[in-house]
Every structure is written in C-alpha cells, then in structure tokens.
Amino acid sequence: MARAGPGRAGSARRGLGERRLPTWEISDSDAEGPAGAETPARGRDPAEERRPAAEALRRLRPGQAVRRLAVLVDPAVLEDAGADTLMEALHALGCEPRAEPQRPARSLRWSRESPDPCPRGVPPEVWAEDEPHVLLLLEPEEFVRGVLQLTQVRGPTCPVPWVTPESPARPHLAVIGLDAYLWSQKPSTQETQQPEHPAVTRAEVAVGWPEVEEALVRLQLWANVDVLLVASWQELSQHVCAFTKALAQRPFKQARESGAFPFCTSGRWAAGEQVARDGTGLRRAWWRQVKQFNRVSPAVADAIVSAFPSPRLLQQAYMACGTEQERLGLLADLPVKTGKGVPPRRVGPDLSRRVCLFLTTTDPDLLLDLGS
Numbered sequence: 001m002a003r004a005g006p007g008r009a010g011s012a013r014r015g016l017g018e019r020r021l022p023t024w025e026i027s028d029s030d031a032e033g034p035a036g037a038e039t040p041a042r043g044r045d046p047a048e049e050r051r052p053a054a055e056a057l058r059r060l061r062p063g064q065a066v067r068r069l070a071v072l073v074d075p076a077v078l079e080d081a082g083a084d085t086l087m088e089a090l091h092a093l094g095c096e097p098r099a100e101p102q103r104p105a106r107s108l109r110w111s112r113e114s115p116d117p118c119p120r121g122v123p124p125e126v127w128a129e130d131e132p133h134v135l136l137l138l139e140p141e142e143f144v145r146g147v148l149q150l151t152q153v154r155g156p157t158c159p160v161p162w163v164t165p166e167s168p169a170r171p172h173l174a175v176i177g178l179d180a181y182l183w184s185q186k187p188s189t190q191e192t193q194q195p196e197h198p199a200v201t202r203a204e205v206a207v208g209w210p211e212v213e214e215a216l217v218r219l220q221l222w223a224n225v226d227v228l229l230v231a232s233w234q235e236l237s238q239h240v241c242a243f244t245k246a247l248a249q250r251p252f253k254q255a256r257e258s259g260a261f262p263f264c265t266s267g268r269w270a271a272g273e274q275v276a277r278d279g280t281g282l283r284r285a286w287w288r289q290v291k292q293f294n295r296v297s298p299a300v301a302d303a304i305v306s307a308f309p310s311p312r313l314l315q316q317a318y319m320a321c322g323t324e325q326e327r328l329g330l331l332a333d334l335p336v337k338t339g340k341g342v343p344p345r346r347v348g349p350d351l352s353r354r355v356c357l358f359l360t361t362t363d364p365d366l367l368l369d370l371g372s
Contacts, residue, residue: 066248068113069095071240074102077137082176082233089237095244104162108135108240109169110247131247134169135228135240136162140181143173144207147215151207160223173219174228174236182208283309293354294369303336303347304355315359327360328353 071090077083078099090097102109110131138146146161163171185207219225230236275281283305290301308314321327331352336345354368 065251066094066245067096069244069248070111070113071095071097071244072100072102072109072111073097074105074107075099076106077108080233085233086237086240089241090244093241093244095248102134104134104136104164106137108137109133110244112247132169133172133243133247135172135174135243137236138162138173138175140175140178143175143178144181147207147211150215150218151211160219160225163223163225170224172226172228174230174239176230176233176236178212178229179231182212286310290355293351293358296351299336299338299345300347300351303334304331307331307334311359314355318356318360328356331355 073083073087078087087097110133112131149159149161162173216227219227228236228239230239275285286309287301287305289311290296290304291298304314308317317330318327321330329349329352331347332349334347336347338345357366357368
C-alpha cells in the first residue's frame with residue numbers, strides 16, 4: 001500500500017501532463033478552424049518581401065555584375081604579340097575573356113549572363129545575352145585605305161567601310177599605331193625629288209591627319225561609328241576595361257533610375273530643411289527661400305520672415321493691396337535689425353519688387369533681378 005501511493009501520484013501527474021497537451025492542441029485547432037480546413041496564410045513579413053529585391057539589387061552592383069560579363073575575342077586578335085596585354089587586363093578586371101570566332105574577324109564582342117531571378121523594374125533589354133556593341137581592330141594600312149575611300153567619294157551615299165547594314169550591333173573601330181604609321185609613310189627629301197613612285201605609294205602619302213579627321217567626321221555623321229586611335233596595346237586594354245566596367249554598371253544605374261523620382265530619399269533627408277508633418281520647419285524653409293535672392297543678408301531675410309512667417313500670408317497681403325505700386329513696395333519699409341553703432345536699415349524697394357514679382361507673376365521668363 002505504501003508503494004501504491006507514489007504510483008498513483010505519478011500517474012496523476014502524468015495524467016495532468018497528458019491533459020495539458022490536448023488543451024494546447026485544442027486551443028490551436030480552435031483558432032485554425034474545423035478539422036480538415038486549410039490554414040489561412042499569415043501576412044508575410046515586409047522584411048522577407050524586401051529580401052529578394054535587396055539580393056537582386058546586390059547582384060546588380062558593378063563588382064558583382066562584371067563577373068557575369070564575358071568578352072568574346074576573335075582568335076585572329078590573339079595572333080598579335082600584344083594581345084597578351086589585353087587578356088591579362090581582362091583577367092585582372094574580373095570578367096571572363098573567351099576566344100571564339102567572331103564576325104567580322106579581328107573583333108571583340110560582349111556577352112552578359114542574366115541573373116536568376118531578374119530584378120523587377122529593370123528593362124528586359126538590359127539583360128540581353130549579347131550586348132549591341134562590337135569593337136573591330138584595324139591595321140593602320142587597312143584604315144588608311146578606308147580613309148581614301150571616304151575622302152575621295154563625296155556624298156552620304158558613299159558605302160562606309162567595315163560596316164554592314166544587316167549587322168544589328170553598333171560597331172566601334174580601334175586602330176593601333178596610326179600616328180607612327182603616318183609618320184613612317186612621309187617621303188624623305190630624296191624621295192620627293194624622284195618622280196617615279198608607284199601609284200599606291202602616292203595614294204598612301206596623300207593621306208595625312210587632315211584627311212583622317214575628315215574621315216572621322218564622315219564616319220560619325222553618316223554611320224554613327226566611333227573610332228578609337230591608340231598608340232599601344234596597353235592603351236587599348238585600358239579602353240576595353242573601361243568600356244567593360246561601363247557595361248557592368250549600366251543595369252545597376254537603370255534599376256536605380258527606374259523608380260519615379262529617384263532623387264528623393266526614403267526615410268532620410270538628403271539636403272535642405274526637413275519639414276515635419278505638423279509643419280515644424282516650414283518657417284526655416286521659407287527663410288532659406290528668401291535668402292536665395294541675390295544680395296539678401298540673413299538680417300534682411302529675418303525681417304521679411306518676422307513680418308510674414310509664411311509665403312501664404314505674404315500672398316494674402318499682396319491680394320489686399322489696392323494698386324500695383326502698393327504691392328511692389330509692400331516690403332520696402334520693413335526695418336532690418338543691425339548691430340550697435342550701425343545706422344538703421346530697411347529692406348528697400350529693389351528686394352521688395354523682386355519678392356513681389358516672384359510670388360505674383362505668371363511669366364516664367366520674367367527677369368526678377370535687373371542688376372544681374
């Protein structure tokens with residue numbers, strides 16, 4: 001009997017514990033509804049909803065986006081001894097240079113890998129697999145022949161070399177060592193005295209910087225083609241890396257500018273005077289607005305704001321005036337506080353006229369300050 005007591009007590013405690021569990025289960029089930037019914041979806045946490053957008057925006061940042069850019073280099077470019085400088089610079093930048101045949105030959109093309117998922121608000125064309133830009137590398141001799149064709153044939157109907165109308169990509173031309181090539185083609189004194197020269201040599205000699213500049217203008221106006229003239233592969237590598245960085249930054253800039261009024265900040269004040277919902281700060285903002293007029297000191301702004309604490313009150317005073325002259329001179333006689341020993345001042349008719357015109361005119365081209 002002595003042993004039965006603890007057993008009953010233990011079973012009673014166990015029974016009490018067993019009754020507590022159904023109590024909690026019943027409470028939860030009552031809140032959820034009848035058995036078999038689906039549990040209604042709870043409201044999602046705003047932080048959880050913003051987390052995918054923040055992660056997508058993080059992937060758009062230039063440091064991350066440049067890793068999804070691939071520079072496709074034609075194998076003919078790699079045959080040049082200076083191409084190693086270009087490939088090393090691209091590897092150092094963090095993008096992926098790949099050797100793939102390109103059309104036209106000796107060209108570079110950019111390809112972008114789209115993120116998954118794509119950020120909202122970014123135009124779909126930003127995530128195109130192939131960027132609409134092609135950089136075509138030209139030898140100086142080939143570029144000089146194209147310059148001759150552009151400068152000898154007049155009119156916009158002249159076919160532009162290196163540009164095919166069916167190509168959707170926008171071409172960019174790059175020429176390495178054109179200046180040194182033109183200097184090397186200049187005839188010496190003895191050669192100019194010899195009349196027997198091949199026609200090709202005379203044609204190449206006829207091309208100088210004036211003809212090159214004319215051809216650059218024609219390429220820009222007729223075909224919207226930019227030409228990059230560099231002296232070395234090192235300079236070309238710097239340009240390609242800078243262009244690659246710009247392509248990597250473009251999605252981030254477009255995502256940031258896609259929202260309405262992107263210059264407005266959310267939850268913080270960027271510049272100027274902060275105005276609360278209850279109107280605190282309006283007087284200071286009105287003071288700063290008056291201070292923006294030319295030749296207005298803080299003391300003069302204090303005099304105007306003290307007499308009329310808001311622009312609305314000043315507009316009502318203008319409406320109460322009977323004549324135009326009265327409105328223009330409403331603020332002229334307002335006293336301005338000055339220091340000890342300084343003669344008393346007033347706002348004056350010039351500033352009074354400018355403030356009146358600022359608040360009453362409907363002409364957007366009206367010049368307020370006659371002394372500017």
